[in-house]
Each structure stands twice: as C-alpha cells, then as structure tokens.
Amino acid sequence: MNELVERTNILIIPLVFFFIFSIPFSVISQSLTSEATILLKLKQEFGNPEALQAWNISSSSSLCNWPGISCSVDGYVSALIFKEMDIIKEIPGTICELKNLTYIDLSYNLIPGNFPTVLYNCSKLVYLDLSQNYFVGTIPLDVNRLNTLRFIDLGANNFTGDVPGVIGNLRELRSLNLYSNLFNGSFPEEIGNLENLVELKMAYNGFLNSKLPQSFGKLSKLEVLWMAETNLVGEIPGNFTNLSSLVQLDLSSNYLEGKIPDGLFLLKNLSNLYLYKNRFSGSIPSVIEAFSLSEIDLSMNNLTGTIPEVIGKLQNLELLNLFKNQLHGEVPAIIGKIPSLKHFKVFKNNLSGILPPELGFHSKFESFEVSDNHFSGELPENMCAGGTLLGVVAFSNNLIGGVPKSLQTCDSLLTVQLYNNNFSGEVPSGLWSVKNLTSLMLSNNSFTGQLPEKIAGNLTRIELSNNKFSGGIPGGVSTWTRLVVFEASNNLFSGNLPVELTNLPQVITLNLDGNSFSGVLPSEISSWKSISKLNLARNKLSGPIPRAIGYLPRLLDLDLSENQLSGEIPPEFNQLRLITLNLSSNQLTGKIPHEFDSMAYENSFLNNPNLCATSSISNLKDCNAKARESKKMSSRILAIIVVLSVVVFLFSICMTLFLVRNYRRKKLKHDLESWKLTSFQRVDFTEVNILSSMSDSNMIGSGGSGKVYKISIGQEGDFVAVKKIRTKGMLDYKSEQEFLAEVQILGSIRHANIVKLLCCIASDDSKLLVYEYMENHSLDKCLHVAKQRLGKMVLDWSKRFEIALGAAQGLCYMHHDCIPPIIHRDVKSSNILLDSEFKAKIADFGLAKILFKENQPNTMSAIAGSFGYIAPEYGYTTKVNVKTDVYSFGVVLLELVTGREANDGDDASLAEWAWKQYGEGKPIEQALDKEITEPAHMEGMTIVFKLGLKCTSALPSSRPSMKEVLQILRNCKRLDGHEGMSRSVSLDIAPLLADDRYFSNYKRGSKKRSDQTDSSLFISSE
Template identity: 40%
Template sequence: MAALFNCWPALIHFFSIFSFFLLFPVAFSDELQTLLSIKSSLSNPTTNVFQNWEPNTPLCKFTGITCNSDGSVKEIELSNQKISGFVPFDKICSLTSLEKLSLGYNSFSGQVTDDLNKCVSLNYLDVGNNEFTGSFPDVSSLSELTHFYANNSGFTGKFPWNSVANMSNLIVLSLGDNQFDRTPFPEVILKLNKLNWLYLSSCGLEGEIPEEIGNLKELINLELSMNYLTGEIPSGITKLKKLWQLELYENQLTGKLPVGFGNLTSLEYFDASTNNLYGDLSEIRKLNQLVSLQLLQNQFSGEVPAELGEFKKLVNISLYTNKFTGQLPQKLGSWGNFDFIDVSENSFTGPIPPDMCKMGTMRGLLILQNNFTGGIPETYASCTSMTRIRVSKNSLSGVIPAGIWGLPKLEILDVAMNEFEGTITSDIGNAKTLGEIDAANNRFSGELPFNISNASSLVKIDLSNNQFSGEIPGSIGELKKIGNLNLQYNKFSGSIPYSLGSCVSLSDINMANNLLSGSIPVSLGSLPTLTSLNLSENQLSGQIPKSLSNLKLNLLDFSNNQLTGEIPNSLSIDAYKGSFSGNNGLCSQNLKNFRRCYGEAGKPREWYTLLICLLVAVIVVLVSFAGYLFLKKKSSKEHERSLKQNSWNTKSFHILTFTEDDILDGIKHDNLIGKGGSGSVYRVQLSDGTDFAVKHIWTSDSGNRKISGTTSPILGKPGKKSKEFEAEVETLSSIRHVNVVKLYCSITSDDSSLLVYEYMPNGSLWDRLHTCKKMSLDWETRYEIALGAAKGLEYLHHGCDKPVIHRDVKSSNILLDEFCKPRIADFGLAKIAQADSTKDTTHVIAGTHGYIAPEYGYTHKVNEKSDVYSFGVVLMELISGKRPIESEYGENGNIVTWVSSKLKSKESVLSIVDSSIPEAFKEDAIEVLRIAIVCTSRLPTLRPTMRNVVKMLENAEPCRLVGIIVSKDDGSNRTEQLKDHTKM
C-alpha cells in the first residue's frame, strides 16, 4: 500500500501526458480544418503558396505556417504573395496560439472585422498594403502587440487611436497612407515610450506637432509627411538623439529649424520639402552622417554651410525653389557614391562643384535657374552613369566638353539660356538613350553632325536662337520618335530634308528665321500627328503642297518667303490669317488681301473650272444614258449584294433597343457632327427620337465602302482594327460610372469599326468655353463639371480592377449632357496601368499640347499623375475661361506658367478668374485654383491622387471660407482671407 502511495505522483504525471496525447490529435485536427477553411476563402491564381495546403500534409509543413513545439499554429506568414479575397478573421483568430499574422502586400479586400480582437496572443500584426475598405476596428484587446502595420490599405473613418492606447509594448506603429478623418496628433501615441518606428504619413493629421514628441526617445524613424500639420518644428524633436530618418515633407510647417537640431548626429535622412520653412542651414553643419538632404520648395536663405562639402556619406541633396545664395561647397559629393543634386531656382553663384561624379555613380546634375558661372567641368564628360543634366538659365559659358554630348545613359541634356559656344560634336551618335536636347538661346555654331540620327531615342530637339549653319542633315528623317523640332533663329541653309516626312511622331516643327531655300517638301503632308508648322522668314519658293491639306494644324506660318501659286482651299481659312503674308506670288480664291487665282486662258479660275465641269457633266450624262437600261435591271440586285458583302459583328455591353441597320442607316454626311484624327462622329436618331453618337474609327490605309447608300472613308486593311478602336473598346466595355461616357456596343466588319455611345447634346467643355458654341457657364455649373469629371477620373484610377490611365484628359474630351453633367470620353489613348511602372513607357507623344505633364517629355513614363496634371489644366480653363495655349502667355508659355506668374498679390490672383463669373463667386473659384495649382506641380510625386482631388473639390463647394497664400513685395508670405462668409 505504501508502495502504491509512493508511485501515485508518477501515475498522475503518466495520465496527464497520456491525456495530452489523447487530446492533441483533436486540437491538431481542428487547426488543420481551420487552415483549409482559410485557404478556401482566399484566391491566389499566380503563385503556389497554397499548393501544399492539403489534408494529407502536416499543417506545420504548410507554406507560410510556423508551429509551436506542441504543434499548434504560432505564425502565419503570407505577405507579398499576390493573394486576393476576403480575409476570414473569425477563423484565423480561432487559432488560439497565434502570435504573428503577416498579410501585407497583397490584394485583400472587404473590411477588417471586429473578430480581430480575438487574436489576443498576437505580438505581430501586418495587414498593410492591401485594398481593404471602411474603418479600422477598435482592437484594444491586442495589448501584446509589438509590431502593428496597417498602412496603405484603403482605411477611412476615424483614426484608430483608441486601439493604440493599450498597446504599451509597441515598437513599430505604421498607420500611414490611409484616408482617415482629419485629426490632431493623437496624444496617446506620445505615451508609447518603446516606439522606435512611427509611420504616420498621409493619414489626415492636422494642427501642430506636440512638443512632447521628444518623449519618444527610442525613435529611430519618424515619418509625418503629406499631412496638414502647421506651426513650427517643435524643439522636442531635438531630444530624439537616436533618430535615423525624419520625414516632414508636404505639410504647412513654418519657422526655422529649431535650435539644437544639430544634436541629431545620428540623422541620415532628412526631408522637410514643400513647407513654409525659412532661415539658414546653420543647424545642419553638424549632421555629418547625412546621406540625403531634401529641403526643396521652402523659403530657406543664406549660404549652404561649407561643412556639407566634407560630409562623406552624402549621396543626394535637393534644395530647389528656395532663396539660397553664395557658392556651393566645391568638395560637395566628392567623397562617396554621390547620386544627384538639384539646387534649381535659387540664386547660387560661382562654379559648379567639379568632383560630384568622382566615383562614377552620379545620375543627375540639376542646377537650372541660378547664377552659376564658368563652364561644365571636364570631369562630367566621363560620367557614364549620368541620366539628366539640366543647367539652363544660368551664366555658364565656354565649350561643352565633347563627351557630354554622347554620354551613354543620358536622357535629358538641357543647357538652354546660357552663353555656351562651340558645336554639337559627333559624340552625339553615342547618345542612345537621349530623349531631349534643349540648347536654345546660346552661341552655338557650326553644322549639325550627320550621325545625330544615331541618337534614336530623341523626342525633342530645341536649338533655337543660336548660330548654327549649313544644311539640315537628311539623316534627321531616321529619328522616328522625334516629336518637337525647333531650329528657329539660326543660319541653316539649303533645302528642308524630304526625309522629314518619315518622322511619323512629329507634332511641332519650327524652322523660322533661317536661310532655307527650295520648296516645301510634299512629304510633310503625311505626318499624322503634326499640329504646328512654322517655316516663316526663310527663302522658300515654289507652291504650297496640296498634301498639307491633310493636316489638322493649330499653328501654320509660311509668312515672308518667296512662295508662289494658289493657296490650297482647305488652308484658305481665317484660322490661318496672316500665315501667308509676305509671299507676293501667292493667290487665293477665298482669302482677302490676296489676288484672285487665274487659269491659263486668262479667265478667272472659277469660270475655267466651271467650263471643264460642264463638259465632264455632258459626257457623264451621255455615258449614263447609254447604260441606263442595263443598270436598271440589275440595280436592285447589286444594292442587295453590296449590303450582304458586309458581314457585321455586334458586341453589346448594355441592353440594346436598336439593330445594326438602325445604326448603319444613320452613317451619312448629313449626320456628321465631328471629325478628328482617328475618325468621324455621327449623330444617329432612331424612329422613336432617341439619339446616339456613333464613332467611326479610321485605321491606316485608305479605301472606300458603301454603307446604306453613303460613301464613307474607311481607313484600314481588311480584318485589321485600329489601335484606337481596340483601346477604346477594351477600356469602356467594362466601365460603369455616371461620369464616364456609356458605350452601348461595337459594330465591326472586315473594313469598318463603329462604336455606339450615349449622345451628349451639349457637346464638349471645350466647345462651351472656347468656340462659337460658347455658352454662359455660371460658377456653380463650372464647379459641378469639375467635380463630376474628377469623379470620373477617380473611378478610372481607383475603381477599376486595374487602374485605367486616360492619357488624353482635356476639355474637348469632357462631354456635357442636357443638364451640363460631365462625362469623360475618348479613350483612344487609354492604357491599363502596369504593375511595374518602369515598363509603362512610350516614346510617342500621348496627349495634347498644353495638357501634357512636363515630365513626359523626358521620362516618357505615363501614370495616373500624368492624368492629374492634365485635369489641373482643365480646372484652370474652367476658372479663367482661357485656352491652355494662347499668344499672351509668351513663347513656350502655357496656362500653367501664366497662372504661376499671377500669384504675386491678391489682385493679380483675382485677375485669373473669368470676368463673366460674378464677384460673389470669385473667391470660390480661387479655392479651386489652389487645387489646380497642386495638380500641376512640376514633380509628379507632389501631385495628389484623383481620390484626393475629389475630396479637395468637395471641400471647395461654393460659398466656403477660403484663403490663399500670396507673396508680399518683400518676398515673404501671408495668408489672405478672400471671403468673409461661410457656407450656410
């Protein structure tokens, strides 16, 4: 008995172990079923992450699953796996031992539910970089969390500060890039004294940064950028001695860098760009660990501290658009793998630091619009890593080192408005990636090298206002991507190369004020995208080619040459008034101030032509009568056969109330309402009075086909559809939005393509603002048009399965219904955004002059921010009533530069507003102008998304209190209240 009593503890231990092993399979089985249920809720078409999540596989061997020693699930690691679907948080949180849940960088949607509160053992939670909707739930029960990532996942509503209050163990808190409601800096965060990583960029923070930020002494990273923060940078920040990165850019901060800022000796990355900071950089001189210094678009002044020249880790510095003076430290960037410098738009003087590319890693030299002197140092001629050199608008002189013309990775060479001399050397043939040369307004001379054609990526050449001479090399016709060619005000001689007609991407040719002779090449008439042609002030002779009638030119100028003969009728219009003056040998049947054209017999040409027409008519009548009986018998059969030869295919995207024949019967000249570069648009009315707009797409080769008794030009080979047609159908067929034009169906045959849209009776916004169809638009209507169009673009960018980039946003592509409600239209250039934006590149000009974002000319990258810029131009049109390009803006000017020149005072700002807008609403227009200015920021990263644009416009609803920052005469800023009443 005693022996049994002595064994009792061992027996208890045995039975407890035995019970555990009896129960373990049950618990194991439950967790296995839970994981399989989670798998069934998710979708992963592109990777094999769930391939081994099968019933016959031990759950601890599932991809992404880590188990405890007892076999229970400890971690789920599924980040960056391209998974979509709704996350079943209720099932996940039934895994009671779960300590880590990592779902970041996927495409999860739906809401994060309150079930997340049941994951009480979590110490690591990552749901960031997904596509969730709604507010983030209160998860205050997750008190064990040390790492909390919920950034960039589409969350809205109130900032989840209640949750954070109980998370005293947090080391990492990342809630940025969500559209939370505006909120002051949450005080509860200031009590999380273990934090070393705080990411709250772009999440609706407003007001001042609390002084108590200095309590978070463990911080190594503090990111508060792209919010609505005001006031000065608090001195408390100077207590964060461990700080490695500080990001404050795109706020409304003011004042100087706080005293003691130089104590942050561990700081490597500092960005306070796009604020209203001022003062000098004396506090920076001690920060010798800096790798990146970004203070662009502020009001800093004084000289750059000489100590920066000794910073051995510094690889990039951006100080553009400030008020700096003096010289740059000459040793700047000479110690390490320097990357780029941008100090444009200041008042720097002296020479360019010579050794920034000493290690052969420099990519960008941007110093434009300063007072630099001397030349470009010879050292940069061997800087093969360089992609951008922009030194325009300085006082630089001398000869550009020959090697610079041929740097193998160079994309932009901008040396305009200096005092450079010498020639463009034959090294240019090595510049395989060069997209833009701007050498205007210098003293360059000599001939263009014949091998300039080897620089095959060139999109823009501007050599205007120099002393170049000799003939324009015929090899220039090999530049298939060239869009802008400006050679005006030089001494070029000889003839215009016929090969120029092979430059199929040309949109702008300017060869005015040279010594060119010979005739205008007939080949120019075949350039499909040419919109501006200026050959004035030369010695050109011969006739104006009739082939130019094919062009749709915004600008045409042949004045002051020696041209002779008849001006083609299609060019004899008021739009080209003055384009032919100074050519005494020209005649015209239509234009005043030109002599009438005469035929060979001395009779007026119209009588000569009439006589010929009468003779031809008589012959036609005789021939027709001779075959009348034969044709009469066969006419009905032939007509039937011609219709049968067309095999039509209809694809409908909405319920149709019409047939193919209903549409085909309406494709005739009497119904033509518009004509563009890719086809014609007809208004087709059904028997019940319903109207449709039918777009007839043209493709590449000409031909004719008879449709319902009307001969229509159909451009395209049999069976081949135009890229514009394919793009428009692909884009519009799946779109359903009140502010995007509705595509009912496509009707195609072997040689014809038709798109049937809803009809917009008020035409385009361009028509209503700028043409003879102009109508009075009150401010409320303009505002509603702006907001509706913005919502349409927002849907394209954010509401489709894949973002759609329109690429040709302009007022003529915003159509208005009978109530002036807008629809985004014309998707012929639209592009589905690619996951890798670096591939989203084109060398063909996509868009319309005056609306194209500035970066497009040299990066060739198209993304959503390109559309945002174009929409900003449309807003400026709505506000000012002016066109994007007008002569009053000056040479190379546009509405964006014109608006910028008016931001000097309240009075000049108000002068931007269309005079037809009543005084009571002008301040409301100014509020929208502020949005337009942000949309047209030079840097794409500074432009808002269309989602943010919509929110800003909604906040700018008429009759709200507005204010705008204007510059005073002394260079400082102040905020002016432009309206003293608020919206009721």
C-alpha cells in the same frame, strides 16, 4: 529599419518559447494524432490549397515537418505560417481547436469576409498577421478579447469605419499595423494607452480630418510612427519630443501646419524623418542632436529661413530633400563633406550664393537638383567622383563658368539640365557621348563651339537654343537616330542643311530658326514621319519649298518665314492640318493652297508681294480681280432680283413658321404625357427640362446606339449628359439589351470612379439615360484627339497617373466589391470619362455582364469590346471573366505611359508593339511618351509600363486581378516621381515580368524594403 525587425523578432521568439515551455508536462502524454486530425480538417475547410498537399497523416514524417507548421519542443502545434498559399476561404473556427497555438500568419492570401472573431477562441494567441487579404467591414467593438496579442497586422485590406477605442485595451501590444485600408471614420486617442507599443502604422487611410492626439506622446517605447496620407490637421503636439525611442517618423502628405517642433531634432535615435507635403512654416531648427538621421524629407512645405549648418554634422545622412519651400541664404559648405550623402534636392527655393564645391567628392552622389534658385558661381567639379550620379539639374540660376569636365566620364549620367544660366565656353567633347545620357539641355547660356559628329546612342533630347554655337550641322547627324527633340534656335550655325539631317526617323521637334543656314531645303524631308513642329525661320534658305513637306502626316506647326524661298507653295500643302503656319517675308509666287485661303491664316503670308488669294485676305492680291470687274454690272441686276425674291421667300417662311409652331405646341403637350422618368439619384429637374433642350445644337457626340447631348439644368452652369437610345427599328433588340444592362448596373451601384446614372426617361420608341456631365470629356479626347488638334500635351504625368489610379479603383470595385461581380467588357480610353478636375470615371455599361456565379466564367454569344482592347482569348473561346477587363485596362495603361493609341494604324496593336519592344531588349525609356519622360517621373512610368505589359499577358491566368493592379498603383503613388521627389528606392521588377507568378509574388517581401524607406508597400525584386 532592419534593426527594428530584428528587435521585433527578439521580442516575439522568446515569447513563443515561453508559451511552449509553459505547457504542463501532463498534457504531453496525450495523443498527438488529434492535432493531425484537426490540421487535416483545417486544410479541407481552407479549400485544400496546393501548398498544403504534402499534409498526410499516413506519412512517416511528423506533423511538425508539414509545410506551414511549427511545433513546441514537446511536439504540439504552436504556429501556423500560411503566408502566400492562395487561400480563398474564410478562416474556420477549427483553427482554435489547436489549444497551444500562439502564432498565426495568414498574410498575402485572398481571404474574404469580415474580421475573424472565431480567433477569440485562440486563448494563447500572441502573433496575428492578416495583412494583404480581402477582409471587409469594421473592426469589432470587442476586439479587445484578443488580450494576449503582442503583434497584430491588418494592413492592406478593405476595412472601413472607425478604429474602435477598445483597441487601447490590448495592453500587451508591441506592434499595431492598420495601414492601406479604407478606414473613413476616426482613430482613437486610446492608442496612447498602449505603453508597450513599438510600432504603429496607420498610413494611407481616409480618416476624417483629425489632429494628432496628445496621448500619442506617452508612447515612450515607440520606434516607428507611420501615418502618411491620413488627413491629419493642426500641429504636431509638443509632447512628441518625449518619444525618445523613435527611429522613424513619417507624417507626410497630410495637412499639418505650424512650426516643426525643435525637439524632434533632439531625438537621438531618430533615423528617418518624413514630413514632406504638409503646410509647415517657420525655420529648420539650428540645433540637431539626432545624429543617426539618414533621411530628411521636409519638401513641399512653407518653410522659411536658412539651411542650418549643423546638418553638415549628420555623418549618416543619405537623403536631404528640402525642395519647394521658401528657404533663402547659402547652402553651408560643410554639407559637401557629408560622406554618405546621395540625394541633394533643394530646387524651387530662394537660395543663393556658391554651391559647396565638395558636393559629390566625398560620397557616391546620385541626385543633384538645385534648379529654380539664385545660385551663382560655378558647379562643383567632382559631383560624379563616386561614379553613381544620375542627373545634374541646375537650370534657372545665375551660375557661370563651364560644364565640369569630370561629367564627360560619368557613365551613370542620364540627364544634364543647365538651361537659363550664364554658362560659357565649350561643352566638354566627351559629354556628348556619355553612354547613358538621354537629355542634354543647355539653352539660354553663352556656350560656344561646334556640334560633334557622334553623340550618345540613348540621347533623345538636345536643347541648345540662345547660345553662340557655330559651324554647320555635321554629316554624322545621320547617326543620331534616337533624337526626338533638337532645338538649336538663335545661334551662329551656318552652311547648308545636310541631307543626312533627314535621317532622324523619331524626331518630333526640330527648331533651327535664327541662324545663318543657306542653300536649298533637302527634298528627302518626307522621312520625318513623326515630326510635329518644324521651325527654320530667320535663316538664308533659298530655292523652292519641297513638295515632300505636304506629306508629313503629323506636322502641326511650320515656320519658314524670313528666308529667301521662291516659287509656288506646293499644292501638297492642302493635305496638311496645321495649327500654325508662317511663310512670311519670302519670295513666293502664285496662288496660296485653298486649304489656307481663309482669314484664319491672314498673317501667314505677309511680305510675299507675288502671292495671291481667292478669298478676302487683306494683305494679298486678289487672284480673280479681272474676272470680277467684267461681271460687275450683271451682278447689280442680279442683286435686285435676289432681294425681291428674298422678301417674298421670307414672308412665306414667316407664315409657315406660325402655322407649324401652333401645331408643334399641341403635339409637344401630347408627347410629354407619353414620357416616364425613373430616378436613381436625387434630381432637381423634370423630363420637360430635358426634352425641351434636346436639339442638334446641344449634341456633343454620337455612336452606334444613339446620340449624346449636353443639357443645362439650372441657372448656375449645371449640366447633364443625355444619351438617347432609339429602340424602334432594326437595332431594336440590341439597343434594348444595352439599355437594360446600363440601367440594371448603374442604377444599383455607387462609386466615386463610376459615372453616376441620375435617371432614365422612357417612351414607346426612345429611351434617354441621364448622367452627370463630365467637363473634360473622355481620356481618349484628352490624350489623343487634343494632342493631334492642338499639337501640345494636355495631360502631364501626374494627371495621367491619377486617371489610371481612379479607373483602377472603379474596376476593382466592380470586380471585387460588387456581389455578384460585374464585367465591363468594353474598357477603353473613350469609356473613361474625366470631370473638371480630371478625375476618372468608368462609363458606358451597355456591354457589361453580371457574373451570377462568382469566380465562374460566363459564356458570351458574341465578341464584345473594341479593336485594340480585346483580349486574345476571344479568338478561341466565348468564355470570359474579369481577366478580359484586366487586359483592356492594361492597354489603357500603355496608352497613358506611351501616348500611343490602342490601334494607331500599324500592323500590330499597342499591346503587341509594347511586348515586342520589351522582348527585343530595347530600353523602356524609348517606348515612353517623349513629352513626359522627365527624370523625376521615370521610375513610376517604368513601373506602369511593366504593369501594362503584365495586364496584357496572352494567358488570362498570368494577368493580375484588378485588386492587385490597384495595390501596385497605390504603391507606385508613393514613388518619388509622382509625388515630386525622388527617394532612393530600388524598384526593378523586370526579373518578375518573365514569371507567371509575378502578381502573386509582387506582394511577397515588399514589406522589408518599405521599412527601410517610408514603410509603404513597394514592389521589389526579392
């Protein structure tokens, strides 16, 4: 791709000189001061950006030395390069008074407005770059008036509608870039008329479902075609095999189907082929002549057949992604000899046979993912010969033998996942302590040996269940302080549980069931403050149950069954809020704690003959049996009296209900006449439907301003959410203002990521706001409450990322697309609602504020927001702007990526905690939610964590805008972890986090790297 940029420059630079030397010599005699005057006027009209302060007509230097100016050899201005100058004004017509102007670069600014038709007057314009700005609207139908253009880049703006067909009349175009906009119409087949086109980039737009035009097959000079995620359907046209100059083809994340044309693999210049996440079927062609291929990604399709042996002849191949298909057969041995291969991912297929033994031996391997297949034989011995291997992911196969000994010296290794195979023998001693290892997952094999005294300092997950490990737990376990998950069920471990085992402050899951541990449980168990699951069942443990277990604040699952425990169940158990409890088959005595004295725990105490209960648990003795016998007679007499009393009472109630019902019917008719419905959307219900269903049985929540009800409005399971705001009483003024703010804002805006206000229903003392019903309630409930109650993760990383992206789109719309802008002022996880598909929508606009003076802060009379989400500037000023929402959203990002609450009871808020973790140089992986820290997601989660840090910067000026946040999240979406694959992309943005200009710089230089991968706008550290 760098070669493509160089070739483009070769095209552009001579062109610029051509126009310079074509200026008649007679013009040279004119005074150049006129151009200086034009430039100074232009500077003023652009708002006097700081980058142009050096422009000064009184200076002794020539205007050709002014920043952003390039001149012809005759001294006339030929190029304006105003990239990254923080320009916030529209492009003025003055720019075309520079009659020799051929080159304009205004990229990476904040320029608003529609497409700048004033540029039609620049009669010699050849190069136009308007990318990464805030342009809106449609591309005009007369854009072909720019008929001298050879390069145009409109990427990363907010253009909408159709791409006009007249763009096909710009016959001089070499490069047409329209990527990352909001186009929601069609793109024209007339683009196929651009016979000189070298580069076509239209990726990441919401075009209407369209087929690839046959006319595109005529672009014989085309080197780059990038149309990822553009709603393409149908098949790839057969004449695409005529694109003989093609270097990069990216049609990923569409709905293409049919067979991949064999001719694509015959394009000898093709280097990068990305067709992942489509619906292609058929087999991979067995004839490949594109020997320049360096990256092949055909993952997540419906491909069948075998992996062709000819792939092994691609000596430049670095990435081979074939995962999530239906491929079968063996992996050709020749693939192991490719000298450049770095990434080999074929997981989730039906492949079998022996893995090529030379994989990794001839190249610097980074990724090896072959899980969920039917491979047999042993793992390749030299996968880490290059010293760059990051992970071995080979679970769920039929592999045998031992762990390759070479892995114990592979310091780059992060994860080893070999579970569900037929491995045997001892684990190499050095593997336990590989420097960067974070997870070792060996369950369901036949491994033997003992646990080591020392493990890697970064190791957070050890899974050894269902093997043949033996011996005891070593005293050195006290140094395993970062361990979060330790699963060693169903092995041959024995001996006492050492007190050192309790020195694991971060452990969440501890499963040691099905072994032969004996002795008493350590009383120091209370140090396991984070543990949620403890399973010590089916051992030989004896003695009493430690009282300290009752003080474990996050314990949800406890299983101590099938041991020899004795004594009473500690009363401290009443403090636990367990989801599952199993104390069966022990020797326990006495009463069970009253918290568990119910039928819900009926099977929790089986085979403990000396336990008793006060409820009707069938398998336990009755603690009050004798007392009940003595009261049996008196109970009969009392029962007769009670029956007679009940009969009299019920008769009285019936008469009362009859009279009350008659009264209520009359009153309801009067009350309904006092309610008025005002709709903001088309609704199929009336105020009667709503009012008649507002009962406590339908209430789903309550807050400071009122109650919320879930109400059915149809026969097919349609519901609405109704918020009742009572405006009569002490809170009259505050509630009235919140009601007006909600109606004013939600009644006038429309966005897919903002909750719909359907209507309001008002009376003299109450007001009802009727919204669309969100089936999955709020992010707070799904992320925190459900996890506490259910003890399991509800949202995986893919859902969390889409929620972050959706919420960012809603806030970006409020801040940048609403006129005037809107500040929410109470962004938090409980105000981000989720529909049935977990799509995020911003809600609760009661505290929102409309900025009537754009870009000017408004003064608030009181602090608004929620603790943990409030920006620090609230402590010293009452002026707020959109950056307060950015801070709160940053906290939400940190919640999503760490799993922690904004205020979880610690002294510091989540934002302060995260900055402290980062400032102390601790690995970011340590801060992430341990339940979703899979290698495939690590890169994306790390970026979102750092983005959350930047959004929560103490200084508002250091925070990005929501538009910049949204762009970063969209770029991050292209990352491998989120899309289910892992491309070799360097995204280390850590050096930029210390730079307050990071988010004005994040866009800089990103394009270079994108051209080397999938041409998306990745964050880079340039």
